[in-house]
Amino acid sequence: xxxxxxxxRALANGLAPLTLIGAVAAYLHPPLFLGFKAxxxxxxxxxMFALGVxxxxxELAATVREPGRIGLGVLTQYSVMPLFGFAxxxxxxxxxxxxxxxxxxxxxxxxxxxxxxxxxxxGAVAYSIALTTVSTFLSPFLTPLLVKLxxxxxxxxxxxxxxxxxxxxxxxxxxxxxxxxxxxxxxxxFARELAPAVAAVxxxxxxxxxxxxxxxxxxxxxxxxxxxxxxxxxxxxxxxxWLARLYGFDRRHRLALAIEIGMQNAGLGVVLALRHxxxxxxxxxxxxxxxxxxxxxxxxxxxxxxxxxxxx
Numbered sequence: 001x002x003x004x005x006x007x008x009r010a011l012a013n014g015l016a017p018l019t020l021i022g023a024v025a026a027y028l029h030p031p032l033f034l035g036f037k038a039x040x041x042x043x044x045x046x047x048m049f050a051l052g053v054x055x056x057x058x059e060l061a062a063t064v065r066e067p068g069r070i071g072l073g074v075l076t077q078y079s080v081m082p083l084f085g086f087a088x089x090x091x092x093x094x095x096x097x098x099x100x101x102x103x104x105x106x107x108x109x110x111x112x113x114x115x116x117x118x119x120x121x122x123g124a125v126a127y128s129i130a131l132t133t134v135s136t137f138l139s140p141f142l143t144p145l146l147v148k149l150x151x152x153x154x155x156x157x158x159x160x161x162x163x164x165x166x167x168x169x170x171x172x173x174x175x176x177x178x179x180x181x182x183x184x185x186x187x188x189x190f191a192r193e194l195a196p197a198v199a200a201v202x203x204x205x206x207x208x209x210x211x212x213x214x215x216x217x218x219x220x221x222x223x224x225x226x227x228x229x230x231x232x233x234x235x236x237x238x239x240x241x242w243l244a245r246l247y248g249f250d251r252r253h254r255l256a257l258a259i260e261i262g263m264q265n266a267g268l269g270v271v272l273a274l275r276h277x278x279x280x281x282x283x284x285x286x287x288x289x290x291x292x293x294x295x296x297x298x299x300x301x302x303x304x305x306x307x308x309x310x311x312x
Contacts, residue, residue, distance in 0.1 A: 005193050012196035015113060015203065016293045022208035023290045030212035033205070040209050041165075043202040044271045045173040048136075050195035050202075052177020053184075055133065066127070072247050073131045073257055076240065078142050081106045081261060084235045086150045088228045096154040097277060098221070100147075101284035102228060103154070105269040107146035109135035113203070114263040117296040123255030131260045136174065139268070140166040147272075155277070165275050170268065203267050203289065210270045210286030213279045218287075229287045233295060236262035259299075263292045 011018070026033045036043070085106020089099035110132040118128040144162035151157050177195075184191050211218065218225075240261030244254035269285035 005190075008193045008197040012200045015200045018200065019204050019207055019290050019293050022204045023211045023286070026208040026212035027215055027218060030215045033208040033212040036205055036209040037213070040206050041169055041271050041275060043205050044267050045169045046202045047199040047267060048170050049173035049177040049180075050199040051132075051136075052174040052179075053181050053191050053195045055129070055174075055178060055181070066130070069127065069247075069249070069253070070130050070134060073127070073260065074134050074138065076243055076257065076261055077110060077131065077135050078107070078138070078146065080239045080243070081232075081236055081264065082146045082150055084232055084239070086153075088232050088235075089154065092224055092228050094224060094228065095221070095280065097280045098217075098225060098283055100151045100154045100157075100277060101269070101273050101281040102232065103151035104143075104147055104272055104281065105264050105266050105285045105288050106232065107143045107150070108265040108269045109139040109143070110260045111263045111265045111267070111292070113199075113293060114260050114296070117263065117299075118256045118259050121255050121259065121299065122252065123259060124252040125256070127253055128256040128260055131256070136170060136265070139265075140171055143268075143272075158276075161276055162272055165272060166268070169271060206267045206270055207286050207289045210274065210282045211290075213274070214283045214286065217280050217283055225283055226287060226291075229284060229291050233262055233288065233292050236264070237295075237299075259296055263296050264288065266292065 022033075082103070083106075085102045088106075089102045094102070110128075115125065115128045115132055118125055140163050143166060144157075144159040147162060148157045148159050181188065181191070237258050240258035241254050244257040249257065266285040266289035270282045270289065273282035273285055
């Protein structure tokens with residue numbers, strides 16, 4: 001059992017390099033991952049189920065204790081990043097379908113991986129988890145509306161199909177995971193080890209499949225898309241940090257908000273793009289997922305070496 005737990009932890013902790021390895025492998029030999037075409041949506045549902053299993057009820061209680069601070073964070077999440085995504089899509093010479101992909105990524109909620117990164121960086125973990133949870137529960141309503149409002153400039157967008165997909169792949173499995181948590185009893189300790197590993201595998205598969213499906217497009221227009229990815233990710237981190245400072249947050253909460261805003265749930269963006277639009281619409285989400293995990297993991301290591309993390 002100890003060996004299995006060690007392997008599960010290594011898998012979860014190795015999300016950044018494994019995502020990069022998967023993306024490179026998918027680019028060099030797409031058939032490795034093209035077989036996941038029929039199941040990528042359910043892989044993402046698995047990440048939400050895993051989040052539901054490990055979600056602590058006391059973390060949810062934080063939404064009651066700090067409604068103002070969490071409200072500011074969620075408002076920043078669903079205003080700043082969509083506007084940045086729209087600006088990047090408008091200013092750079094991108095095809096319409098790819099531009100729409102940036103809107104979808106920018107309108108997504110925070111990524112569950114951000115909670116791990118906030119912990120490693122010494123930020124306010126409970127606050128990060130609360131932001132991810134609230135923004136995720138709001139995503140079935142806000143994400144489709146923002147994609148319709150901003151993305152409709154590039155291509156027609158239907159709100160209800162997007163909303164239905166988010167409900168089936170986010171809310172239902174998240175609720176199922178929370179329900180299972182209450183039934184696990186002694187098995188909860190092992191579930192806490194298993195869930196992050198399951199989520200890591202799912203994220204790796206989703207991103208790798210999206211890269212494989214877009215391999216010719218990456219070869220043809222990878223540079224401008226990658227520039228846009230780097231720009232959007234950097235703007236998110238910077239805006240999260242400086243706005244948190246404007247809000248009067250302490251350093252730990254500034255770190256948490258910066259990471260939460262900069263790291264979008266690009267996996268959800270990929271699922272929505274592949275399910276409802278042309279394959280190239282998923283390209284920004286696939287590249288963003290790989291890049292934001294790498295930058296956040298690198299930044300957390302740098303911060304951890306320069307500051308003693310405060311208590312969680």
